[in-house]
Amino acid sequence: MRGMVEINPVLVEVERSGFVESRHRGSAAGLDASGALAVRLGAPDEPIFPRSANKPMQAVAMLRSGLELDGQELALAAGSHSGEDFHVEGAEKILAGAGLSAEALRCPEAWPLDRSVAIDAARGGGGRSRLRMNCSGKHAAMLATCVAAGWPTEGYLDAAHPLQAAVRAAVEDLTGERPAATGVDGCGAPLFAVSVTGVARAFRALVLAAPGTAERRVADAMRAHPHWTSGTGREERRLMDAVPGLLVKCGAEGVDAFALADGRAGAVKIDDGAMRARTPVTVALLRALGGHTGGGTDAAVLDELATVPVHGGDRQVGAIRPAPGVFAVSPPAGA
Template sequence: MQVNPVLVEVERSGFVESWHRGSAVGLDAAGSLAVRVGTPDAPIFPRSANKPMQAVAMLRSGLVLEGELLALAAGSHSGEGFHVEGAEKILASAGLSADLLQCPAQWPLEPEVGLDVARNGGDRSRLRMNCSGKHAGMLATCVVAGWPTDSYLAPDHPLQQAVQTVVEELSGEKPVAVGVDGCGAPLFAISATGVARAFRALVLAAPGTPERRVADTMREHPEWTSGTRREERRLMDAVPGLLVKCGAEGVDAFAYADGRAGAVKVDDGSMRARTPVTVALLRALGIDADALDDLATIQLHGGDGTVGAIRPAEGLFV
């Protein structure tokens, strides 16, 4: 197995104490390979970076959803109050209740939100789980299409077959493996390059198509695809026209309005390494903004001050 290069270094007091290896790929506006580091053609589980493609499959199957609720169905929310209310609205639109959700009960993805829930006597719940918007959308899709709701997560369910078709079409790849995501939904293994191609297809699709509707609503409502404080929201706010979606185990994927696109996979699954690499990759593709400076590195604190940073490896995309 090929050893991927170091993507991110963790420097403390002038000493590099840790590092994260991985792969990254960038496509130019014409869809040609512009940046390649490591093994971006090796299969990975994109995890929640699959969600925009899952949302496309829902719309193609008849789901009627617009605006922030569509963004929620395509996102990984933080479990904030408006996210919970949004998932409930999606379910109610199809005459369903939260009892039908088959995602696990969890604390909110945003730690501070979880603390607030606990302080107010709350507990883990399926609605607070970051995938509840997607699951609500899947259930609503089943009602519209006349499909069973009790087996909506089975790989051979018509909805999940529709998802696989979308993944194959947009990525240009046949999945080499089918797994189970953290929320219980089927997960299709494709390469980081395939993920970048899929995101590029979303932003370049004709206006009004399911693909473009998902891309547009995610960019219009980034707080619904992640949360009010999350890095994905900050990236999309910093660069208008940018679509970003993260995935567990160190995955990031993005596409710009003109078709430039990229994907990152951190080998050890570290989520802290994603955003610094993504910012460096954006800049390597010529996509930049002053507001990205705050996301280019993650500051490390010690005592009462800043003592280091999590940063892209020197010369990473040179």
């Protein structure tokens, strides 16, 4: 792991009334269309837990193992949904197709990620549930994969289960790395530590794969149905709508990963796990790679997502934004 003497740079500043009151350090890697490292900030070769940025890789493993999903349901299987009604119905549909019910899910009960959906659920007498948990689509697909492959559904989250062995193999294949550590994600599934650069490499592999392959099917489903991978009002959905051909997936603890259709790709890890810092860095990295210049791009949406407002009372008095000059970088030597 990273030594005490190696400190990642400040990527994001929180400015209030002209005064910088907080800073977020992190690492980032950006690959050009050839796959060469074009942007390197901090130590992107150090292992991290990508958290839910792993989900597209997990979905690839499931398709390779015999899962038959496409379209909205495949996007849901690769996503971290907001717990909206259509997300719940999609997870139920995946389970029903495998002859299963929500009782088979082993993700924890949770409130919907979307605050307004959670409030509506509470007002309606509802509470936490496994189906509303943001990973229920992935867990439903994992169970359906077990049925398709003839594997037991019991213990499907155990690291030694054939499903999780297939996931590990897919992660190694797509990132080009052997995981440095194995942990347990918030949803209970095994989690593999790889580098920020490896995550960017994996997303590049998804968009460049041949049509009809497991990798490309995942990328195409997510890009065609971004509200199924996140939610109606989520930042990832807005980014994919704003930039044609863009694939984006976030992860907890300040992780983001993306790829453009031509193979330019990037990944970000915020050291302190602050999710508020994630999207401004992602937009800055996307722009550093030239991903904002394509036809059909909605520049106004990128401008809006490039900063997060800081309020004092009922007015904006500052912003959370990339640190000045940090993304004005030259390609690494030899890139």
